Amino acid sequence: MRILFVHQNFPGQFPHLAPALAARGHEVLALTDERNGRASPVPVVRYKSPVPPAVNGLLGRAYAEHAERALVAARGARALRDRHGFAPDLIIGHPGWGETLLLTEIWPEAKLLLYAELMYRTRGQDVGFDPEVSAGTDEGRFLTVARSAHLVQAMVQADAAIAPTHYQAGSFPAELQGKITVIHDGIDTDRVAPDAAARLTLPDGRVLTAADEVLSYVSRSLEPYRGFHVFMRALPAVLAARPEAQVVIVGGDGVSYGGPPREGGSWKAKMLAELPGLDLSRVHFLGRVPYDDYLSLLQIARVHCYLTYPFVLSWSLTEAMAAGTYIVASDSEPVRELVTDGVNGRLVPFFDRDALAAALVRGLEGNAEAARLKAAARQTILDGYALKDCLQRQIAWVERVAGMR
Incomplete structure (x- = not known):
């Protein structure tokens, strides 16, 4: 043809x-x-x-x-x-x-x-x-x-x-x-797979590995459609509870869906202004990164946070699951098609920053359920999305x- x-x-x-x-x-x-x-x-x-x-x-x-x-x-x-x-x-x-x-x-x-x-x-x-x-x-x-x-x-x-x-x-x-x-x-499950040897170099030269307590967040643009504002508001409680945690955020400063804040500027600037006490020595904004760096982040992350409006499902969720990452996600309809709470990840109400913070802290603790949830997340992709x-x-x-x- x-x-x-x-x-x-x-x-x-x-x-x-x-x-x-x-x-x-x-x-x-x-x-x-x-x-x-x-x-x-x-x-x-x-x-x-x-x-x-x-x-x-x-x-x-x-x-x-x-x-x-x-x-x-x-x-x-x-x-x-x-x-x-x-x-x-x-x-x-x-x-x-x-x-x-x-x-x-x-x-x-x-x-x-x-x-x-x-x-x-x-x-x-x-x-x-x-x-x-x-x-x-x-x-x-x-x-x-x-x-x-x-x-x-x-x-x-x-x-x-x-x-x-x-x-x-x-x-x-x-x-x-x-x-x-x-x-x-x-999802290319041969390439997007767990890798205990993965490493990610931050802009300041620090190298993170799976031995570090890494929380990842990825979005094409840092904006409300992907829950960026909710995620940021949960971070003070997470950082206070986990003093060794390192938060790595990937995404551009513009908007892919919706619009900028009513007062202008970017959502990143708005949230940083709203959270003046946030420990930025442990919150790393990488902007948009090459695919290999993005994949390394998923592979070293102890927890990956994915939030979304009822909207198009992001590839980042399916790829994080394929990489065998512990998933904490919003309990919204597109996510529930892939993630079942307590089976292959953890779901929290989209707007509940306290519940989100508690779920992220629980995952960063490396609790007993982590290995099971991570394996089940990857198996979900192998079974239906490879x-x-x-x-x-x-x-x-x-x-x-x-x-x-």
Whole structure:
């Protein structure tokens, strides 16, 4: 088959699937934004980056931005068709930025497969979940409806879709869920595994190992969606109870989801201002780090803390579990799909900083249950989320939808 992947930041969610399909003899090509500098495992063509549309009105602008990207992606696809005679049998894309909306007009015979990451919803998910950040106003819900319009349109067009978790699949309207197959992206459990010899060098030159009392926290950006504010507010009690503890925090100062504090600045600056007595000699902010350093952190951590709104589940949780780390996580719906309290980790209410601090302290103590919980966490990933198994299921899904199976 001829297969076209479409993602403005390719390979995005497809770093394993695209080359695996190429290895099976399919002709695989990727269409991406001209500004995307990520290395690609398959040949790439690029469309011109969209110009922000001049649209007045917040609700209209939300859809216009995605429609504009759809237009430039479609023009790139048309050039691929008219100048090079390329006609894919399958288009596999992420609908989040609108790129797929017009592609079936260029290739009406192609089947469209989508990565169903999440459907925005006005109630029951992130909107209004955290009153400190989002009050759940009518205006906020109006914007959420506008932001979801292109996702609904894309899913209606799709022949089939794939979602990494049941929670994420369940965020879509019931009328569309029949199109979705749940298969996780997959964790490389050979690479992401316990390593007693792992070491992490801090910016000041200090080297941490598994012999140290390390508490890890990881997020693409340090923000409320991933419970950064709750985690920080729990730290004074943790540091007081565990005088040898070292807290290592990975993540950028910007925002990936939601917005900055109302008063401006970063959430990191806001929390440090709120906690002036925090012992920063034992709290280490590393920013964003190379993958090998991130993996070493998971391998040396005595406890890994993961908090999230009802939202997309982070790879950091599944990778921490694969690394055999003691997990303390928020008792929120996406987390409960992987973690059961007392079985393969510990769950605490998202907003309960006292319960969080107590659970982190208990884990740092190296209690008798730690070895069992850590082994069970890794086994959870081996049993249902290992890359070698997930990738074979993804390949089978693609070829089944294409009519090859």
